[in-house]
Amino acid sequence: MSVTIAIVGAGPSGCYLAQALGKLRDDLAIDIIDRMPVPYGLVRYGVAPDHQGTKGVIRQFARLFEREGVGFVGNLRIGDPEHGADLTLDELRDLYDVVVLATGLSADRTLGVPGEELEGVFRAGTLTRHWNDHPDEAAHNPALGERVVIVGNGNVAIDILRILAKETHEFEGSDFGDHHATRLEQTAVRTIDIVGRSPAAHAKFDPVMIRELGKLSGVRIVVEDLDDATEGEDKRLAALREIDGHGAADAAKTVTFRFGWAPERAAGTDGRVTEMHFHNASDGAELVLACDSVITAIGFEDDTSMNRSGLVGRASDAEAGVVEPGLYLAGWFKRGPRGTIPENRADAQALAKRIAADLEAAPPSGTRPGATALRSRFDTITDYEGWLRIDAAETADLPDARCRRKLTRVEDMLAAARAKTET
Amino acid sequence: MDITILYGTETGNAEMLSEDIQSHLEGDHSVELSNLSDFDPGSFDKNRFYIVVCSTYGDGELPASAQPFAEAMEAAKPDLAGIHFAIFGMGDMEYEETFNNGSKRMEDLLTAHGAKKVGERITHDASSSDLAEDLAMDWADARVAEAAGLVEA
Incomplete structure (x- = not known):
């Protein structure tokens, strides 16, 4: 069985990390988890709507899901149940050999x-x-x-x-x-x-x-x-x-x-x-x-929903994003609110090497089940096929001179994601 | 033909396009792929055709992975007479003034050392609705055809 890796946060850092890990090893079962039903985080919701060229990195990330076998697990919130999380970090770690938090820093x-x-x-x-x-x-x-x-x-x-x-x-x-x-x-x-x-x-x-x-x-x-x-x-x-x-x-x-x-x-x-x-x-x-x-x-700063300060505080190598072997931090969640998308790409590549080295040094003894367990436990999560249906809904019947009309409500996204299976 | 694709990238878009060009040409040619940051300017070979894919970053600068190569070129000053290359740029017309400067700089760097450009350099606009690969494959086919009579086999 493959080593299972969960990357929490489907923004640029999480996607670049999955890309870099895939280039280092071809035996990893990687899932990217996001609290939203849709992927791409900051690229979709932070990069300005009139900077479509910058959003073009999405085409790279789409390949992860379309060709590289990376899974997308949407509409699943990890963290503190008091902040509305569906699953705690510890529970997620029970399901995956490696967990990486790449949830960014979104609070002003x-x-x-x-x-x-x-x-x-x-x-x-x-x-x-x-x-x-x-x-x-x-x-x-x-x-x-x-x-x-x-x-x-x-x-x-x-x-x-x-x-x-x-x-x-x-x-x-x-x-x-x-x-x-x-x-x-x-x-x-x-x-x-x-x-x-x-x-x-x-x-x-x-x-x-x-x-x-x-x-x-x-x-x-x-x-x-x-x-x-x-x-x-x-x-x-x-x-x-x-x-x-x-x-x-x-x-x-x-x-x-x-x-x-x-x-x-x-x-x-x-x-x-x-x-x-x-x-x-x-x-x-x-x-x-x-x-x-x-x-x-x-x-920007931490919104405190993921106990970032606690994780950074007990990190064995905070600089590299290593809390302990098996638990890592990436992107802004690791490095703080500095650096552009490309800088975080370089950062993700460095972290991928570190994770690969840790896996080499101490291969997981029993492989954990990964997405299979998530999908059997939560029938509310969306997958990449669901995102493609949302994407199709957002790009059909466009008004003049717009390249997309986003769905603005989670329930509409979920309905669009399910649309095909219901017909 | 023996072909080397060299890419200079900042976000990974030029790397992905280079991989696509490699897959496209591989059936008929022997194609190697290298990040410019890993390429030694001393290893240019007259018997190969070079396809360079280079983006633009910041205020019209070379992308991060092309910068170590540019520095190595300045230091080594290799004689590239007899080397043939074609170059494809990537830019974003939202930043109109500097949109294709990265590939222009790379072209100037190579020709300044004696390499000869084959065909025109074109630049894909990330803000257009055209996909880079739709432009690049026909462009690459045309450049490879032109290079056939030029590159020493």
């Missing part, structure tokens, strides 16, 4: 400043999942208003900015839902201020994300706080200088980049945000931006 970091709880203060991860039609955020109903302040200077902040700045027709070819595009059109955002704590040269976004804004047709872009920016991170400053002044002066929307401002507090009336206050770290100057909403995009 908070600013930790007064006023953050005001109505009208939104978080980037929640908003991104909402715009990507994640069922958890289907009910999220962000009333953004005309004046939006984005706090944060990473690629996620730029994704948010770009989506807010786009005209409806600029979503052609994406899978951004019509309902979201219509909502944004009605919101009629006029000003978007994007404020970073660091000076421009140390902003975290990639220069190419700034260059991409040069294609936007309905927006004026202004870059403040560049004057005394030092040279050094040349490409980032060059991209900002190039984008400064983009668009017509009378464009319907204006984007203003501001650098070097630390968030101090959100202020409001009647429980609703009306101003965001910042101070300049170097000279103490104050900046107050009147606004209808604030979106914080300052990174």
